[in-house]
Amino acid sequence: MTNKKTLINISKLNKIYHTDGTATNALKDIDITITQGDYVTIQGPSGGGKSTLLSIIGLLDKPTSGDYQISGVSVTKLSESQMAKVRNREIGFIFQDFNLIGDMTVSQNVELPLIYRGIAKATRQAKVIEVLKRVNMSERAKHLPNQLSGGQQQRVAVARALVGNPTLLLADEPTGNLDSVNGDSVMQLLSELNEQGVTICMVTHDSRYAHLSKRTINLFDGQVVDNTDNEQKNGTSNNKVDDREVAELMPNAITSSASSLVKNTSTVGA
Template structure:
């Protein structure tokens, strides 16, 4: 992620950062075969802010997990920065997560026994970054999210909003190619939720590529583009105020978009 503030470039001038081609994900249980994702085609461009929306069970989290290399597709091609990721070993996938992806979770997922500073520092220690540089980056990231005054606090001593700010600082401290946010406002009240969305918008304004899963259309609107998932398939893509797919299908399914 570029730290300096830049104006998001137009879609035409941006390169593809993530490309999914025919990605499927099937879960097998004893008697059941569940298709969580079915032939997903998705491009996310550098500097783009994409929201993935849809009803519960639609495949949003599965998609985010595959994008974040937390899970592997059953079939299809996933190119990250132009490189296929299927053949990566477990260690290589860990490195990619560490260096190219920043995660923000609904439940914050801060480690309770680590201080705010140590939580933000954690991915940088995995990277083997020298102490001085680590300190610089952690302080910058905490400054950016307005949490530099709480470096020695433990997560339990922070409010939900503050915890999520720390989680954002942790996600951006390593300067990743993309931020993956899974319902980042899900555990927050509306005021804190808005604040986090503003923070993400600010990061995007500074050039960050963001992919956010949300079921709340109010927050989806912060994105440049919204991808609607239903039954593991992309049923609609919205760019600005322009819907590109079949609204009728959504209405028939009972899932409407609150405009």
């Protein structure tokens, strides 16, 4: 992995929400590195900061402080239109509830990022056909989203995320609204994409799928409490914190469950 090029580099990143004079630290001093071809799962309990972190990585939100670089370029000071451009060219999103536009057909949904990029029509159409074939949805190109099953909709969402050849694919609970069969199918698809070289960063609650990734990052109360390399055959985390450290980070009342979560996480895929 050391030979691979760094794609995402996050250091000392904080996100604080202010509500009615009360400050909430959603992310605290986050340091994360994601290399090209990586497949990272972000896990943790609700409110742990997973989605906030994914939103910041996807440039849907801005950090309060810290640095965030994509391919060595800091993106924290980008304007809204620059961020939109980076989202369009470098990032593909897959959402839990698919977020397909209901009034558009499958092919129109998939075509949208290319329209925003200003790609010529002929090229757009060729790309759409190609990517729909890739996710086995080419026969449904003229269908509206409500004419598709959940799994099919998520495949379309994956196609839309992939059509612009993004550097990074972000998936937020991609199986959250799917049954196990469709969930497995989508996860299989993501694994295949990663094998083809696509860098993936996924938030999931489902520990069954975390083992499919190469690395698992655990967040708790806005802090990284575990960063495990799933490829290591010995089942130990290269960045594992012991129970004593966990106990320092977590409130007493939930220490035991958090510890077990860390243990569970570290053993996935072993």
